[in-house]
Amino acid sequence: MNRIEGRVKVTGLATYAAEYPVEDVTYAFPVQSQIAKGRVRHVDAQDALAMPGVLAVLSGEDPPPLASGADGELALFQSREVAYRGQIVAAVVADTYENARAAAAVVRVDYDSDDHDVSLRADHPGLYKPDHVNPAYPTDSEKGDIEAGLAEAATVVDVVYETPVLHNNPMEPHAALACWDDEGGLLVYDTAQGTTLSRDTLAQVFGLPKERVRVVSRHVGGGFGSKGTTRPQAVLAAMAARVVGRPVKIVLTRQQMFDVTGYRTPTIQRLRLGADAQGRLTALEHVAYEQTSTLEEFAEQTATPTRIMYATPALRTAHRLVRLDVATPSWMRAPGECPGMYALESAMDELAYALGMDPVELRVVNEPETEPDSGLPFSSRNLVGCLREGARRFGWEHRDPTPGVRRDGEWLIGTGVAASTYPARRRPSKARAVVEDDGDFLVQVAAADIGTGARTALTRIAAEALGVAPERVHVELGDSDLPEAPVAGGSMGTASWGSAIVRACEELKSDGKEGLADTTEEVRGDAAFSRHAFGAQFVEVRVSSVTGEVRVPRLLGVFAAGRIVDPKLARSQFIGGMTMGMGMGLMEETLTDEEFGGFLRRDLAQYHVPACADVPDVEAVWLDERDAELNPMASKGIGEIGIVGTAAAIGNAVYHATGHRVRELPITPDKILMPRF
């Protein structure tokens, strides 16, 4: 289906958080820490308060009260401790954005600064084992004897991969517009991937009952996880609105987004693989080193995909974390799977070469019967089908595995493959379906459409459940006053909201007027299966032997993700993820400033994401997969799997092209050229 809101978006009529017309609105602009560690000694607001239009300066000098127990990134001004460079330490509220920003520049903040440590190292003395990794996986897993498996292996690969800090960079900057009513109720137009969670978070931070808070996010311009949790701008807008007694609007700058809206942790990953002469794994070990902040623990589940991918008698995964003087990492498209599968799928390619085996066949040989770590049966698993179909479409059978031998002038040509995977889960959700006066149907759920096409997909799901044309169904979402729903995240949105919508529509059909659903019991009753989507990505690269430039003329993904709800929307999700995966492979990188703390390259001129010219031919197809164990739609989430594996496939293709293995992302010309000159 075409997107229901397509017309209002392209004509500029879709209302985003910062665009709601609110009378008497004022503007806030944050002041950010210029040290990476220490304490705010004093905030001198005198000059700022004398600037035109300035209404208030908020800081730890007279901290507006918040409830205790708020997340460290949200407890603005409640502590004088500085945890990272860029942390919000004060804010100016003024009658215009320009006045607020100009005054923020003259707020004087004095610090007592301490030495900072912002560098992740695999031998960092501060490394520790967190209690669990996100969202609730065991930190480590161990099955069988790794050392014995490696000792008996015919071939061993022992390699370390590194991935940099990555930023989500949605197009729409994080924004909030907060208004308090006369009864002390709070309304926030927020850039949220879930209004129910944002409402709950804000209620908790301000010590309000949930009924007094409403969050509205009808249109959201991308999030990729960075809007999955409430961000400081929403708290700051609400706090400032209470202080000045007027509505307050905040739109973060792109640079501020790099500082305070989350990022993907850098990783250092060691992989040890052993295999017998036939390529069957005898041991597989994956250890990930990652960072978090001193404010909050965020433990990315980087090695967890290794628990489900390949059959092996000995399997060990582990995560170690270090608290650095940095912002807290957070969710970014396919957290865990994305960096973890980059390392695993690169290592599998190295193993294939070490064995002299085709990398597709190596994966097929190691296809497990049940989930390797847990032993659970798969609800469905069609990785082999994706590999075979991809190989067929891509022309893989004619591939000469010899690295560095195909040339077109100065350009070395190579191809690579990698597997993709992502969990197919769902969460409890509520939904309501009613017959409207004109006989059409209204479906309500506090879902979020962050640019994915959720509104359209849910319309289609409801229409199918009701047995009516989609034109007769109107889905209302993006408002916490609607039936409670989980966030658009973890590739669980459609599965969760759709389940509730189908149940509500079923009840409506029997009731004739209204259907109300709450899938809490249904989801709790889901049988014990390993539920995952799988895929295979095939890449052709051209690498300049003169300049080290890498170009990707062909990128193909084949996915097995249950029943596809809507082909047009699905293709966009898949190729969007793959394009973002290409960015990770070839260009995306935020640098950590060792000297001053904080990040460098905090804008889109320096943090490069792929341009159209980088993706001349990207295609995604899917297998028809039947899986009755998932949800009423028989669907698996598709928002994240597209980004999983792309970077590995590119790195593997670069090796095939050049004979040089780059183990640090992104694969930029310097890394191609330096070992060669």
Add this chain to the structure above:
Amino acid sequence: MKPFDYTRADSAAQAVREYAPGTMYLGGGTNLVDLMRLGVAEPERLVDVSRLPLDTIESVRDRVRVGAAVRNTDLAVDPMIRARYPMLARAVLTGASGQVRNVATVAGNLLQRTRCAYFQDVTRPCNKRRPGSGCPAIAGDHTNLAILGSSEACVATHPSDMAVALAALEAEVHVTGPGGDRIIPMPGLHRLPGEEPERDTVLEPGDLITAVELPPPPAGATVYRKVRERASFAFALVSIAAVLDVGDDGVVAGCRIALGGVAHAPWRAERAEQALIGGPATGEAFLRAAEAELEQARPLPRNAYKVPLTRNLIVSTLEGLAS
């Protein structure tokens, strides 16, 4: 952004008369407005020169005069430019994006400032932005910065593609200002950082570029090539504008090499040029010439790749022109 006054000039002479300390000329604004938003540039007053009647491309005898306010897109698609100076059209088209080129002017392109991360962040030191505050790029992020002609004070690069082509074409920059009119031959407009990295060019306060004049196209084959990790909308890691004229005898009669992305200014590789002129047009000679040029390189740990990259690029480009 700091509040500022704005006025629009009707003529170059009026613009110069409007000049006073704290004034900046505004062209397309694609760089200056960004810098004002970042607080890097804080003019008290803008004199808008983007609509001066300096927006034509004219043939003057055997030369071509490009007005300072000509938009980058208009320059790149001009039939005369494309026919006589294809290298220049190519260079302009590799810069920025279509949207930026539609707005950016020729003079503004020449006067755009470095994209060094420290220069653009007012919370960090930078000798170019705040003289004497230090250059953290030398110990920090200099991956994309200079390997030639840098100083202890600054390792920034000039980001323009167009300026590199103009340096190879030996264009003349026409300037008017409080001190009268003058002509600056390229690549002489831009200067190396030395002890005064805050000065990007040799322009004096109040100087206004009115035109760029192109001499007759040089004999020989020309090309512009830009290297970048993203296929579009990225500044050059290294770029090259090259002219090679090889006689029937296989001897190099003329050679010009201008490099971008390696220095504080478009860099004419004079050592390489001199090494080649009068000698054979062979891959070996090209390599020796490139190495002669790069003997002066002073790479830093994270931009050392630019040395082999530049060497490869010079050799490959000249080989392409020779064949």
